[in-house]
Amino acid sequence: MTEGTTPAAEGADTLTRLEQEGEIAADYLEALLDIADLDGDIDMDVEADRASVSIISDSTSRDLQKLVGRDGEVLEALQELTRLAVHRETGDRSRLMLDIAGFRARKREELAELGAKAVQEVQGSGEPVKLEPMSPFERKVVHDAVAAAGLRSESEGEEPQRCVVVLPA
Template identity: 55%
Template sequence: MTDTSIPSADESVDAEGTEPTAAPDADETDEAAAGGKEKKAAAESDLFRQSEIAADYVEGLLDILDYDGDIDELVSGGRPVVEVVGARLQNLVGQRGATLEALQELTRLAVFRQTGTPSRLLLDVGGYRASRRKELAAVAKNAVEKVKEHGEPVRLEPMSAFERKCVHDVVNAMSGVESESEGVEPNRRIIVRLAD
């Protein structure tokens, strides 16, 4: 990671052996901060636009399938999100979220087609992702307990990218263990082991 901090007054030479540059004056700092806020606002509006495009696409799919659902579009965690809520939506989730993953990819392609920019859009139907996160947290904690008890690595069943990220997040928050993914899709899985 690059250090972007301004050297203190008592530092006479930087890491490359050259004189440090003078600190910007207050006006330049204010302008830079304002520019950063504008870029963040622009990025946020781009993400919200992606969620709007995605919501329109999903709404069209629901109409074609004759499914009723309320669609929420938002930006969360630096990515566009579309949530579909309603009854009779389980078919859009499919077994272990397989249909949902496919719909998410189609929706990302629809966003890309209109914006020309790849999207990290997250699509959720009927709160599936939130409930799956809880299940995966339990799976991850169980694997960590086994690894700590027996000292042997634990290989989990193959998972989607979303599921693997959920497990990695839980394992990485615990001390003494680490996780990594191995294999190729659709059989990519996580191994949990004692940290080196």
């Protein structure tokens, strides 16, 4: 906490900073959509102490899928570029999360189910379960699902082969 500020004031400063990150990211992504001649609306939010920006489309076309790419590869790259744009404007490192066409939200649901299945397997066998290699985002979702079920998990290995191991209680 900064000298002379209250916890409430500091929380408001954080929210304002995250909202600013979202605004910068939205402007950057709006320009990208214009350049690529793609239709999409931008939704901004603050979730779990990070700015969250989503590109959504009400059209039935698969145009936004181009921005997701195979298994989210293009989405990950765009997220990094957007974070760099925010960093360039603010001078601060951004932890902004980007979702396009609901890809990341669907992936989060699938990973939570995977974590729950691994928990059941560990509880049944009493043995650790090692999952397939995952991205940092994917591992975080699985770790959260495992923790919510009351078990422990850890990551092991080196990128890009880093994976989650679910441990017995």
